[in-house]
Amino acid sequence: MDLDLILRVYPFFLEAAWVTIQLSVLTALLGLTCGALGAAARMSRLALFRWIGAVYVSLWRGTPALIQVFILYFGGPQIGIQLDSFAAGTIALGVNIGAYMTETIRGAIISVDRGQTEAARTLGMSRWETMRKVVLPQAARMMIRPLGVNINALIKGTALVAPISVVELTYTAQRFIGSTYKPFEMFLLAGLLYMIIIYAVGHGINWLDRRARIT
């Protein structure tokens, strides 16, 4: 193991880790937005919206995320969508994880006991008032853990933008391997940094989940 080399290159890896973090945060925010919209569509009263939601989920979960990244980044210019690699990567991954989050959010909402809705509606509350004041507060607690699983997957999934040259951890490791021929050290260093990010986020999720428990 070439420790000297690791000490020389690690500042570049830290910078790359920061890019991975930015990618993760933006992807998660976009994913949550798509997930919320997707879940709303999937549970809409209108068949058209339900259909759109179902198609979104099945197309985006039914194809590799890498292909989705490539379609947007390489195929986009052909249909007039010109994005830099970071933007294309973030959008493709965010919309992708949004399809998974759609199902997570919907699952948490439908797992709230029907009796809750019935009680609220019986008091005279509207569909939306019931959703907002009775169902969502309970569903939100139940979706923290499964959304944590989605977020864990999306952090690891950010490696999929390496092939379009976003200078994140995986790309950086590959680049240094090209010049140093030390894949073991480089991938180990990248893996270690991924692990730190994932552990930190995992702890955050656990903390949120504990705090949100109903007394």
Added chain:
Amino acid sequence: MTDQAFVTIKNAAKSFGTFEVLKDINLTVQRGQIVAIIGPSGSGKSTLLRAINELDPLSSGEVWLEDVQINKKLPYRQYEAHVNQVRQDIGMVFQHFNLFPHLTVRGNITLAPRMLKGLSEAEANKLAEEQLAKVGLSEKIDEYPSRLSGGQKQRVAIARALAMKPKVMLFDEATSALDPELVEEVNQVMKQLAEEHMTMIIVTHEMDFAASVCDRVLFMDQGVVVEEGPPSVIFQNPENERTRNFLRKHLSR
């Protein structure tokens, strides 16, 4: 007390798919009257009760509260606004309480009045205190439902329904999920409502309670009202064979 019809059900029928759960049911409840619905499992008691507040809308027939038709056919938005309005006048108590677990007792009681009647926080708090005092649970106002016994939960659920100042109360086996020793405290609250002349429709398996509290008893079987009358007649002198069979099983306990 007037003698006019308060809740009216006309030619009510309901099918789930091809299965007819209710067949041509007619029922008139006067203001202040207390009606018990008894009958074997699957006879349609819950479905009838839930048709009254449109939780399970009828396939055909009419439901009226005073001079308002509850199950009016309207375009979606108007229909929603209409049922949200009429449901405020119809309290309902469920077998499994259905308290909101993320809210305290106070929150459970004040949520709908604050949102729908625009009460201020102070007014809503006063209302919660009044209703809780009525069901004997004043000291539980800041507890979460998970810390209450079944009997206490059901009394809070009753207080929550009463906080909307309903004109009629519907009870769907309010004590069936309770341990035997907790049944009485809930029955007591319902008796108290009876003394205050609350109009009530009570689905129950407790014949003694029905006999002591109700003005009228309906015996339902397979989606029809087989027999109805005052408790003295239904329980002591039923005419119909099916009623007799049912009561033999249920009174001999």
